[in-house]
Amino acid sequence: MDADTPPSAGPNSGPLAAYRARIAEGALNADPAQAQAAEVLQDLWRRTRHYDPKPGVAAEEGGLFARFFRRKAMEEAPPDAPHGLYLVGAVGRGKSMLMDMFFATAEVPRKQRLHFHQFMQQCHRRIHVWKQQHGDATDPIPPLADAIAADGALLCFDEFQVHDIVDAMILGRLFEALFQRGTVVVATSNTAPDDLFKGKPGRDAFLPFIALIQRHIDVVHLDAARDYRRERIRGLPTWHSPADGRAERALDAAFADLTGEAHGKPDSLSLLGRTIAVPQAARGVARFDFDALCGRPLGPADYLAIATHFHTLVVDGIPRLGPENFDKARRFITLIDALYEHRCKLVASAEATPDLLYERGENAAMFERTASRLTEMQSQDYLALPHLT
Structure with missing residues (x-):
């Protein structure tokens, strides 16, 4: 066998x-639909x-920012990727x-798997750093594409979605540059390419990006009949009281059941120039302790961003509430309204059942609707409802 020929794959290899x-x-x-996919x-x-297009000068030495700031000449024609x-x-x-499964088994030397929202946040940060260093006179997209392509010849994006006009304006030129560098993209999405950014102002300028995606990426529709995510949550107890060690273990188990991971990774949401820190996130599930959600000066827009971005929240340690901690x-109350x-589904540990969380004192009557909603959110009918983004 030629030294450059990769060994043949065995029958037990691959996704x-x-x-x-x-x-x-x-x-x-x-x-059947999953098997076909x-x-x-x-x-x-x-x-x-063993796909490994030559990353070029930008990937040969130095760390992330060294690669990011180093420019290199690029061929105009895209490689045969x-x-x-x-x-x-x-x-x-x-x-x-x-x-x-595909990512875990992919035999590609340089590969990355990212939530698409996380990827876009990284891109914005890198562009911001570039402009701080170089001003607006130079184009940040080529060096950004260099850095991304150097880190991954294969990019896997979970939950590909475009809601922001700034993201929409970046994506066309960035992905064109990535495809020129031979990058292979695999993505999951609830939205077909033709429907991306649909109904948003400025969509006409976004249409070339959709055409670019369709030239370089094959679309596969997964038409499985069952909603496995909702089946998992419907089989789980969602309210655990009191908030003791047993409840904490139950929330650990729920997070693992819903995500397939024992622990999530830190994440963040960008909103109106601010960042909402998310202690743990994985596969559309976020985990917070109560103080991280309600002990900070967050408002309706913040809770709306959380409720639309994550389909399930796991919340540790909801205390008894009253006039002494009314903030x-x-x-x-605002969080639960948004969820x-x-x-959005809620799995929580608390010091009491919803009807006993805020029993007496000023504003106790205001909490009655929240207690009612918390009780309804534990019902099988509510857990069967689709998440609204």
Whole structure:
């Protein structure tokens, strides 16, 4: 065999084998739509084995910012890179799970897996640093693409979505530069490419990006009949009191069941020039302790951002509420209103059941609606509702 020829893949390699193994061990139920998507991902897995386009001068030495600030000449013609995949379907159908199987088994020397929101935040930070160093006279997109391509010849994005006009204006030129550098993109989304940024001001300027995506990325529709995410949450107790060690262990188990991970990673949400810190997040689930949510000066817009960005919140240690901590109680009322209106699911530990959290004192009557909503949010009917973003 030629020294440059990669060894042949065994029958138990790749995402399709991983998917079948999960079914065989009883961790998953067989689903024809998922199996079909796994076969498409397996084909991409074969085409990207040992794929490693030359990253160029920018990736040869130095750390992240050294690579970011170093410029290099780029060829105009894009390399002969494999087409990526855009996996689209309704929530809870297994898109993220399948992409994670692909990413875990991908034999690509440089690869990254990011939530798309996190990726865009990183891009904005890098562009800001570039402009601080170089002013507005130089274009930050080529060096930004250099840095991203140097870190990953394969980029896997979870929950690809575009709501912000600033993001929309960046994406076309950035992805064009990434494709020129041979980057392969795999993404999951609830929204088909043709519907991205639909109904938003300035969408006409966004249409070339959609066309670019469709030239370089194959779209696969995952039409699984069952919403596995909602089935998982419907099988879980969601309110644990008192907030003791047993409750904490129950929340640990709930987070692991909902995300497949024991612990999430720190995340943040950008809102009107401010940043909302999220202590733990994974696969659309965020975990906070009560004080991190209601002990800080957050307002309705902050809670709305949390409720629309995450489909489930896990909250530790809700205390008894009353006039002595009414600022926290008022924020908690606002939080629950936001979660309820957007059908966000809540798993929590608390010192008491909802009807006993705020029993007496000034403003206790105001809390009655919140207690009623908290009780309803534990019902199977509520847990079956789709999340509204």
